[in-house]
Amino acid sequence: MASSFLSFSLLFISLCSADGFRYYMVFRCDFNSTELNDIEYILSLYYNKVEYARFSSSVGEYVGYTEYGLKQAKYWNNDPSELSRRRAEKERWCKDNIDAFSSGVLTQSAKPYVRLQSVTPSAGKHQSMLVCSVFDFFPKLIKVSWFRDGQEVTSDVTSTDELADGDWYYQIHSHLEYTPRSGEKISCVVEHASLKEPLVTDWDPSMPESERNKIAIGASGLILGLILSLAGFIYYKTKARGRILVPSN
Missing domain, CATH: 2.60.40.10 (Immunoglobulins)
Structure with missing residues (x-):
């Protein structure tokens, strides 16, 4: 049987807030194997639920999505030390975690x-x-x-x-x-x-248990109904025989 094609993500989230406004970063490792070339490191930067900039190891630099994000991306892309640090995150963050995740989870199987x-x-x-x-x-x-x-x-x-x-x-x-x-x-x-x-x-072509149960319940109900009807009829006849007729003047 051919090996399956897997694609998963590992997430790392950092949060901070001030005066009711929330800023957070999401580190994501997308991969379909444990080989370094098959791993993509993505850093997404958010402010008030809006992603304003992103770094992707497949692109190799920051990309801005808002006016502020474009300015920040340009600033970071002009800093060689910042780009070098982010490009190294794929191996530093993703590789070790993916190796551990793969050996601990992806090698396991569940029987159907x-x-x-x-x-x-x-x-x-x-x-x-x-x-x-x-x-x-x-x-x-x-x-x-x-x-x-x-x-x-x-x-x-x-x-x-x-x-x-x-x-x-x-x-x-x-x-x-x-x-x-x-x-x-x-x-x-x-x-x-x-x-x-x-x-x-x-495949067992005999009637399924659920169908047999339905028939059994229906038959039981029918028999119970007949018994109650018969009991009512006997009671009525018994009471009718025990009546005393009083002649009128």
């Missing part, structure tokens, strides 16, 4: 879990559709495939991209449209860096 279910296709030439949903895996790269009676199925298969959950984990959903055959075996197969061998989930 799979949910296989049947849905009704909205359109198409087939009668049925299966959805293989894979959740909570890391890193991003994953392979989801379908097998029918031991043979891989490549037609009538659609999949989403790997969707980020926002918490470092990912999910993906693969759809298979098919026409059911008696006695067939359909499987969803997941291959991922966290797995020593492919994770195989077989």
Whole structure:
């Protein structure tokens, strides 16, 4: 399986304020590998939530975004010691932190879990559709495939991209449209860096537990209703027999 392409940022924030106005700097390290050439150091300077100047190691100097920022960028760019110090920050700040981050976090992996279910296709030439949903895996790269009676199925298969959950984990959903055959075996197969061998989930065409529960609850309600109705009828008949008729004058 090919290695995944990673892109992350490390943030370092410095804040100070005076008389209600806030000035802050954000140090950011963008990288897609631990190689120094694949790392970009970015320093952004803000005043009252507006970025007025930025230094980027890929540009090599300051860039101003406001009138004040343009003046400051020109001033800093004319100072060789300031530029030399900022250009060295990529290795001093980013490299060490990225090496530690990569060894402590990016080398870890999380195993996926799979949910296989049947849905009704909205359109198409087939009668049925299966959805293989894979959740909570890391890193991003994953392979989801379908097998029918031991043979891989490549037609009538659609999949989403790997969707980020926002918490470092990912999910993906693969759809298979098919026409059911008696006695067939359909499987969803997941291959991922966290797995020593492919994770195989077989489709069980029997009624899902949730559907069985719905039927059981409905049947219980029906039986209870019949029992209450019968009890009411017996009570009514018993009371009717026990009445004493008094003749009128």
